[in-house]
Amino acid sequence: xTSSGHDRLPELMARYQTGDLAAFEExxxxxxxxxxRYLARHAERSDHADLVQDVYLQVHRARRTYRMELPFRxxxxxxxxxxxxxxxxxxxxxTGREVLVExxxxxxxxxxxPDVLGRRQLARAVGQLSPEQREVVRxxxxxxxxxxxxxxxxxxxxxxxxxxxxxxxxxxxxxxxxARRQDGPGPxxxxx
Amino acid sequence: xxxxxxxxxxxxxxxxxxxxxxxLPPAVRTLFIAMMALAAIPMALGMLGLRPDRQxxxxxxxxxxxxxxxxxxxxxxxxxxxxxxxxxxAPAPLRAAALLGAPILLVLLAQWVAAGAVGSMPxxxxxxxxxxxxxxxxxxxxxxxxxxxxxxxxxxxxxAYPLRPGFAATAGALGAGLxxxxxxxxxxxxxxxxxxxxxxxxxxxGLTAAAAGVGWALGRRRFGxxxx
Numbered sequence: 001x002t003s004s005g006h007d008r009l010p011e012l013m014a015r016y017q018t019g020d021l022a023a024f025e026e027x028x029x030x031x032x033x034x035x036x037r038y039l040a041r042h043a044e045r046s047d048h049a050d051l052v053q054d055v056y057l058q059v060h061r062a063r064r065t066y067r068m069e070l071p072f073r074x075x076x077x078x079x080x081x082x083x084x085x086x087x088x089x090x091x092x093x094x095t096g097r098e099v100l101v102e103x104x105x106x107x108x109x110x111x112x113x114p115d116v117l118g119r120r121q122l123a124r125a126v127g128q129l130s131p132e133q134r135e136v137v138r139x140x141x142x143x144x145x146x147x148x149x150x151x152x153x154x155x156x157x158x159x160x161x162x163x164x165x166x167x168x169x170x171x172x173x174x175x176x177x178x179a180r181r182q183d184g185p186g187p188x189x190x191x192x
Numbered sequence: 193x194x195x196x197x198x199x200x201x202x203x204x205x206x207x208x209x210x211x212x213x214x215x216l217p218p219a220v221r222t223l224f225i226a227m228m229a230l231a232a233i234p235m236a237l238g239m240l241g242l243r244p245d246r247q248x249x250x251x252x253x254x255x256x257x258x259x260x261x262x263x264x265x266x267x268x269x270x271x272x273x274x275x276x277x278x279x280x281x282a283p284a285p286l287r288a289a290a291l292l293g294a295p296i297l298l299v300l301l302a303q304w305v306a307a308g309a310v311g312s313m314p315x316x317x318x319x320x321x322x323x324x325x326x327x328x329x330x331x332x333x334x335x336x337x338x339x340x341x342x343x344x345x346x347x348x349x350x351x352a353y354p355l356r357p358g359f360a361a362t363a364g365a366l367g368a369g370l371x372x373x374x375x376x377x378x379x380x381x382x383x384x385x386x387x388x389x390x391x392x393x394x395x396x397x398g399l400t401a402a403a404a405g406v407g408w409a410l411g412r413r414r415f416g417x418x419x420x
Contacts, residue, residue, distance in 0.1 A: 014214075019210060021202075025196075025197050029195050033195070053200065057204055057205075061414075064351070064352075064353075065215055065353045070280075074279040076278075078355065086415055
């Protein structure tokens with residue numbers, strides 16, 4: 001990376017705007033190590049190779065916004081910074097989802113422990129549901145279908161499926177809540 | 193150090209390697225949008241003429257609020273157009289000041305004009321009613337006059353590469369809307385603060401919200417996120 005290399009970058013970018021792929025390769029060679037170092041400092045992810053490629057893909061997509069009178073590197077590093085930021089956001093979103101997924105089975109496991117409820121109680125709770133509710137619960141939790149898929153099977157709209165499922169969950173929750181407090185089978189009045 | 197271009201990247205570039213023309217500088221693109229928004233002034237004046245209370249308001253209260261709106265609007269559009277070029281975006285405090293400052297400016301100007309017109313207001317409003325002018329007309333009129341500028345703004349932003357498309361579209365639409373609001377200020381006989389804020393401000397808010405929606409969609413499509 002020489003200073004003359006930096007001086008050539010605007011000219012190379014102008015050539016790339018005319019469709020010269022060789023010019024882009026030169027830009028890549030001149031700047032890739034700087035971009036890698038930048039991402040290593042600013043991005044949280046360990047797979048920097050993907051991010052580096054993403055930066056150059058964004059450079060390609062944004063190529064018409066570059067003008068020769070502008071310094072090249074601030075333009076390039078604004079894109080690199082944005083890619084790092086997007087990666088961090090995606091990671092945070094993913095991490096958030098992972099936490100939820102980890103929490104979910106714990107709740108399920110606790111609810112399904114045989115000494116607390118037992119299969120018979122579960123069957124009895126589900127048996128209290130209306131036939132439509134029972135069907136959506138089975139399709140959602142046993143067959144693992146989405147609302148749209150359930151809708152297709154039952155002839156209901158996805159919205160109606162969600163409402164039915166929500167009401168079924170509420171009834172089950174109410175039933176189990178009573179069952180836990182009394183440490184026994186839930187009374188029917190809790191269901192009505 | 194000669195790092196070869198990764199094959200996947202090379203392939204992606206090859207698929208879309210058509211030549212492109214560099215965008216015009218942000219100032220020139222700002223000028224296009226500002227001119228389109230400014231066209232609302234002769235159009236509005238041609239349709240309805242200068243506001244009937246211009247004599248009572250005097251030249252300062254008539255022209256200065258219009259000029260301030262135009263200057264602020266152009267500055268906001270310039271911010272939006274610069275946002276379309278990586279590395280030229282405004283820092284966060286300036287972005288926040290721009291988005292908060294525009295409505296505050298509108299309130300202050302409306303208050304200033306309302307205070308200056310308070311004596312003549314009942315008479316002018318009666319005169320306007322006799323002329324068949326309905327205060328509610330200001331809302332659709334302002335929206336209609338501003339739509340071409342806002343559409344052009346959205347098209348230019350879509351051709352550029354705003355890294356914060358939500359902000360760019362919001363600031364740009366506010367700017368184009370403020371310029372059109374200058375036209376409304378020059379023709380509208382209703383100087384009451386409530387009228388300016390609810391109807392003129394409402395039109396501006398509606399346009400800005402619509403443009404912000406476009407910016408959000410642009411961000412979702414490009415980066416998988418809508419705003420800022």
